[in-house]
Amino acid sequence: MTGALYFLALLSSTMASARVGLWGQGRNGTGDWEGKRCTCDAFLPSSTFPVKDLVVIEQTAVEITHKLELEMGKLETYESKLTAYAEKIVNLTAEIERMEKNPDSYTEAHLQDVKVEIKQVEALIVELQASIQGSTTVLESLRVQVNAMVVTLTKLEKTHDKNLVLVTRREYTNIQLQLEECERRHQELFNPNIGSCAHTGIIRVSKPFVSQLNAHLNSGYKYGGWGKDSKPVHGSESMYWYAGYSSPSIVDIKLYADYKNLILRNNFQHHNLQSGWTGTGNNFIVRDNTLYYQVNNPFSMAKLNFTSMKYDYRVVPKASSRFSYSHSYSQGFDFAADESGLWVTYASEESGGRLILAKINEPSFGIEQERQTSVYKPGVTNAFMVCGVLYAVRTVDIQTEEIFYKYDTNTKRESYVSISFERFQETFANLDYNPTDQKLYMYNNGYYVNYHLWFNHTTKATDESPALLS
Template identity: 75%
Template sequence: MIRTLCFLVLLSSTTAWGRVSLWSEGRNGTGGGSGDRCTCDAFLPSSTFPIKDLVVVEQTAVEISHKLEMEMGKLEEYETKLTVYAEKIIKLTAEIEIMEKNPDDYNDADMEDMKVEIKQMEALIKELQISVSSSIAIFESLRVQITAMVETLNKLEKTYDKNLVLVTRREYIKVQIQLEECERRHQELFNPNIGSCAHTGISRVSKPIVSHLNAHLSSDHKFGGWGKDSKPIPDRETMYWFSGSTGASIGDIRFYTNYKNLILRNHFQHHVLHSSWTGTGNNFIIRDNTLYYQDSSPFGLAKLNFTTMKYESRVIPSASALFSYTNSPGQNFDFASDETGLWVTYASEESNGLMIIAKIDEPSFGVVEEWMTSVYKPGVSNAFMVCGILYAVRTIDMHTEEIFYKYDTNTKQESYVSVPFERFQDKFSNLDYNPTDQKLYMYNDGYYVNYHLWFNHTATVAPPTLLM
């Protein structure tokens, strides 16, 4: 009876977050009348579970989901308006051309009617521009909220009961996917210039979009990279890849069918590189289902085709292992992919550390042409290619990077620019541009981070004549 009562007391005293040891009869199991009393050793946590934080996260997820549903509805309206506006612009353009060819057939009243139609069209387009700007601001605001959510969830999951947090994490993943879909639809509608090089360069970089801590869920895996295939094979257009390590090397790589599975850390392939194929540095990329990276031995270029599992390597005799990016050891070869093909940059002793751009022929894996720049590689934090133009990045302060230099291989012209953008954490080991979505992908102290890019376009899809 005493044992039963003791057990019931233990059950009633145990919280959802604490544990109680097995009950015992007596202090030491000896006589002295102690057998009529039980002693219980309770081990409770030093702090209670912050359920309020979890409730706030859940409420935030519901609010964000509701906002995203509203934005998706707006995007459908935008799509309809764009179709109508495009038809009106085509009709107006045709009428103006007829009037220009036969001016004598029209009087002042006809001209005034046409001016009114143009003004009305301008007002409609301005209204749409304001709506689009409002949506972009909402997306950025939601990104900030989601970033705060995942930080709270990571903290709770690491410190407290993982099973309890898992339900809320599912809500977070659902919201993340909704936002990705919303942004994709927005991009399709309002960025028809993807794949086009009809621009004069980068004009702006978005705030950092933080996706998740790496697949190892460890901030110790500071070295690595992530992103999408820059020239995806059929049925792998939505695929993401990741490789991370505690050191500046690459020994394996994971593939995810889509963004959802990247967030869930649910890979469909995990390739461990053969010991003779492992590489150094972190500026590797995936292009045409092929990994391009820096070879360890011999020092040079390497590629591994995951379709055929064929490995190849090449040596550039003049390339030096003495010159790497600031704060990034072993980054001697930096692969890049853009709208025009495959590239690699490096420095040599003959160039005194100045960066050299090399165009790579993909089938032969040979260097087609080279360009010498005047930027010193050890003074650069990273670099990438867009439309045949090299963009070099440097660190300004603890939170800010700056695109400060560009070299156009098409014209052999170089210039200094200033396009600042924000880092998420202190240091990053990988920064690459992907032409399929015009984003920068950064691996920043163990976190997946990406940025939207804006360009100074010299040509647009719709006639610009009616815009003020």
């Protein structure tokens, strides 16, 4: 590819020189024809292709690929070590149980041998933990580099001939896929807490992980969402979905077999909702292969099962269409899913625009466990559920969002918190938590963005105050 880049640079330079000569003959040129000299005002084009930027990206891609190969090799080593450690622990446990049942059958020397083996396993575990932490740091560093690459490539595509960036874009996509696979395997190996609610809530949100511009490759598709099925049917655990529009009308949705196909824009299903199923708003989700979303005629909750293609809707008498999120239009219902089930938030005239949280009975598609909060919905940018706790988000400044409020349905208590996180672009339309990987998925001004979450697994919350309603 370096030879091709050199040719592009040479061609670009030659074309620029040619333009200078033509400009001099036809415009502000002054000539000394006897001396065969000519002077002119030269205006070099500002759109000369920045080959240096592509060379830097190419070199970075090679470095990242090499590092990823090393990390993938480490993961294989981790897997074999974990298997060996688990076997050692099982054998030691069985041995200790036998000793407890019949202590007189073992000598002091035998006891010392068992103690040595326990110390060895402890040392191996400490060693593995250090290796895991090192890999996590490397993966986070690589993610930062990949994000920088996508920003540069997007800029080049907007300002120059896209065909010249195509080869590098393919290389970048391959790197993204390798990094995603490496992170996925790392998470599966070393995050046993997926699906667990043995914590007291969110304590930190990661930097934004930007996948790419939407499947339409158009930043004008500001409305919509993306993510994974929060309760996938068997065989669809890796499935992703995407729906993006230029207005807040839900007219179709695309399903992708896995992350690779999402990035390559290769959907295996495309459902058109315009035949009487059109919805409105942005905070829709996919759960159990079913789309949950809002419709306006009549104003109600709706669902469409992709397996049976059965459509259903429910009017919620108290819900009002007059109260929406601060940066979202026509967002009366906001659907959310977590480890404990399916939820919906809305506001009513009776509540004065304050957010109401309700559990959805999935078989009957009915409302239950309705709770009113003290949060005024038009002052909120979005909300999501984690382990039965509602988290509300608001804008701090042009780059920052803040989780500022939570309502715990388990204790029926609310509290105010301050957990800031960064947006990739200024506005976003959709923010939802997925319990299958404990990530936040944001549709941020046309870009696929996600965040890792950190939870407090060690201490009890102390900042809670009674909620308005129990």
